[in-house]
Structures are given as structure tokens and as C-alpha cells.
Amino acid sequence: MAIEIIPVPDLGGADKVEVIEICVQPGDVIEVEQSLVVLESDKASMEIPSPIAGTVVGLKVNEGDALSEGDAILELELAGEAASASGDDSTPSAVDSGVVEAAVAEVEVAQPAAVDSEAEAPAAVEAQLVPVPDLGGSDAVEVIELCVSVGDDVSEGDSLVVLESDKASMEIPSPLSGKVIELKLSVGDKVSDGDDLAVIEGVVAAAPAAENPSASSSPEAPSSAVSSGSAATAPAAAPSPSASPQVDAAASAGDSSASVYAGPSVRKLARQLGVDLSKLKPSGPRSRYTKDDVRSYVKQLVADVNSGKVSGGTGIPPVPEIDFSKFGEIEMVKLSKIAKLTSANMSRNWLNVPHVTQFDDADITELESFRKSMKAEAEKRGVKLTPLPFLLKAAAAALEAEPSFNVSLHADGEHLVQKNYIHIGVAVDTPNGLMVPVIRDVDKKGLWELAAESAELAAKARDGKLMPRDMQGACFTISSLGAIGGNGFTPIVNAPEVAIMGVSKAQIKPVWNGAEFEPRQMLPLSVSYDHRAINGANCGRFFTHMVSVLADIRRLLL
């Protein structure tokens, strides 16, 4: 068993760099380049990758430790070929990744400026081209954030841009104070040492001619001339660490907040998933964001959208959470599975379907006298003849007469699915919540059959014995609160259906017959429809047909 100690690689001169995150645990099987720890100086955070593959045997560091080059990070039991090559002392020290390069770059950026005491010399106003400074060998590093805009006044040391390689992020400080008159980079650009970064017009110390012969402060040069800053001039003008307090690579990249505290890989993940880090709570040490924070946030968001708790992308602010126990005694009642599903479906349908609800009363005086006249026969047959089978037949007739109601919107946004069958769902109130069993081929069934089948399905629903198939395939739904009461309500369309009928309580009302008011049994009905699929005129025709059938059920024979 070959055990190798993995040391801290060359940190480009940085010393006593704090361990802010340990990415592996004893027992973890890790691959080459997998991050072991995240170190953070006051200038940059950097992930230290494993130079070899193996199994973590023991950790040699704790969060909060300050590490320098050569300090042991962990013990690794080498895997396969690495084990046989473990005698090769090039292995651990071959850590020459972008991390280290980035660390070097950062350290160089942060080096105290070699500002000569001649900085005290008279100053000149000039527009200076600020280049990308030495990035310690990193090449084509992405610009992930512009910290300033044209017209901004910046102080020496203020961050101009944030660059990020796949292992580290770094802010590039302004080498001088002044006004940004041009930005030469855009977010997403890939930059290398010496690339043009910005033009800043400001007061720069005039260096002695002998030390800086190319300086644009020569008497011949116009004071507004843009001096071509070489890569070498940037580090020379770079601020002292104390002059750039915001140079914390953990801050401000990839999200709207400049004060979030996260490592490059966390920021990268957040950007990939479109997460604004400032919107979540950090769980890491010193309020640092971890990858798990980002993942948990996204997971919760997806769960909330799926459960209908939040309106996926509608921008509707959530209802605030309230501690009701502040106002009196409360108890928590667990929602049933059906109640949770209903909640999600209702939210989905309410938010997706542009609803219109139309109301009418059907005169069911004759229907009711016929229904009552059939009571004895119904008893003999062992069924209860309620208004529901008549409503089912009337709805089927109206769907046939107005096929625009018997459609679903196709997901491609280009088609309607016209259905040539008539299956109708019936909302049933059960102890567990609302269920909608479906009666198939309503147009082909008689009143007795519909009475028996609806009673049977309602009983199955109440007993929790409905199968998924019993609840699928409806073209239209009837929601009857007639036995309970009410004058009318606006039911929510059960998408992908495009319409639903609400039935309220029938009552005797005075109806003008042309000569006098006559007592008639009036049934209040409402129809909600999806205005994407159905127009008001369609609904007018549908409703008129249904009401006329209910007023005279002989029409069912026509």
C-alpha cells in the first residue's frame, strides 16, 4: 500500500494562506485534478487540485489553518499506476496547474508597487491605457465581471474587472486614480497579459525621465494623449495591498451582489445554473458560500415549482411566511397526498390558463318533474337518479354541437387536438380531498347507465379505490356543488381540458313568461373556459345548447 503525502504546491510566494474549505474526506476516492482544499489569501481564493489519483487516508489540515508551500494537506493511498510510480519524486511536486498559475498571478497583481519615491514629483493629467497585468502565465482568462463603467471615477486600487480561470478568480485593480474614459473589454472576453483593459484619465505621478523615458509626461506629449502602457507598467503602478481592500477574489463575481463570499468553483457553478448568490444563505465558515448551498437552493426551487408553491418564472412574489402562533393557539395538520397534488394542479392551471367564466340558468322544471316521476323505477333498478346523469348527457350533447370545446392545445403551440370521443370527468368530494373520476363515452350511454356508473365511481373515489386509469382521458369536467348550495362559482379549468362546468343549487325562481311571473326550477350553471382555445361566441353556442337540452330533455333525441 503506497501512501503519499500531498503537499501545498508553489503558491507563487504567498505565505500562510488560510484553508477555507476542505473538499474531500477520509475514504473518498479522488481523481487527478480533483479539488482537495480551497485556500484563500486576502487577495484570491484558489482550489488546490490533487496531482494524483487515490483514496484519501487522512487529512492533515483543518479549516482555518494557515498553510505555506510544502505543508502537508493529506495522505493519499495511491491508485494503480500512480502507486507503482510513487517512487518518482516528481509526482507530488509536479503540481503545476492553473491553480498555482492563478495564485502566482494573483500574488503578482497584489505585489506592492515599486513606486519610486519620485512619486512625490509633480503630477500630470493624462489618459493612460491600462493593460491586463502579468497573470503569472495564465492565458485566455475569462472576464466575468466589469466592476466599473465608462465615466466612473476610480481610485488607485479599485477593482476594474474580475477575471476567472477554471480554478481561481482575481480582481484587477486600477493602477491609478482617475476617470474611466474607455473600457476595452467585455464580459466573456478571454484576455492575456498585456491586453488592453481600460483607458483611465487621471493624475499620475511623473516619474523621473531617466527611469521612465517612455512616459507620456514628457513636455512634448499632449497631456490628454493616450500612453501605450506596456505590461510592465501595470505591475509597477499596481497598488499596495492596503490600497486595494476590495481585492477579494471571493467577492462580486457572477452575481448581482458585490459582497458575497464564495470561491471560484462555487461562483462558476452559480453562474452555470443562473443562481444569484446574494439570494441564498451561505452555510460555510465565515458565511462563505459552498457548492452545496447552490445545489440545495436549486433543488428547493425546482421542488417548489413542481409542487406549485412558487410560480415557475412568473415573477409573482411568494406569500410571506407567518408565525400564526403569535396570534393564538394553532396546530399543524399534515396535507394528504391528494391535497398536495390538487394544490399543485390548481396553481398550474390557474397560472397557465387564461380563464373566462360565463354564467346562465337552466330551467329544469320539466326535467325535475320527469326525474321525480322516475324515482320508483330507479329504486327498483337499485340506482339513485340525481340531476347529474342529465347534466352529463346535456354536456355531451353540447360538446357534440360545439366541438370547439372538445379540444386540447397541442404542446407544439401550432395545433389543437380535436377529440372524437366524449369522456367527462366528475369532481367528487372525498375525505382525502378532491378526485375527478372519468366517465367514458358519455354520448353513447343512457341515463340509467350513467347514474349507476357515476355513483359507482363516486363511491370508489370516497373509498380511495380509484385506479389511475379511472381518472384519465377526460374531455370536459363537471363540478357539482348543487347538493351543497350556492348561487354560482368560477371553477378552474382542469388542463389539458379547455373547459369545465360548475353546477350550483337549483331553486324555484319567478320567471317572466311574457304575461306573468311563473315559478320555475332554475339551475345556476357556470362554464369556465381556456380563452386560448375557446372564444366567447363558442361558449355562447355551447351554453345555449346545454341550457336548451336541460330545459327540454326530448332534445337529446334529436
Ligand code: CAO
Ligand atoms: N340542485 C339542487 N339539488 C341537487 C343538485 C342541484 N344542482 N344536485 C344534486 N342535488 C340533490 C340530489 O338530487 C340529491 O337529492 P335527492 O336525494 O333528494 O334526490 C342530493 O342533492 C344529493 O345528491 P348527491 O350529491 O348524492 O348526488 P349527485 O349525483 O348530485 O352528486 C357528486 C354526486 C359526486 C357530484 C357529489 O356527491 C359530490 O361529491 N359533489 C361535490 C363536488 C365538488 O366538491 N366540487 C367542487 C370541486 S372544486 O373544489
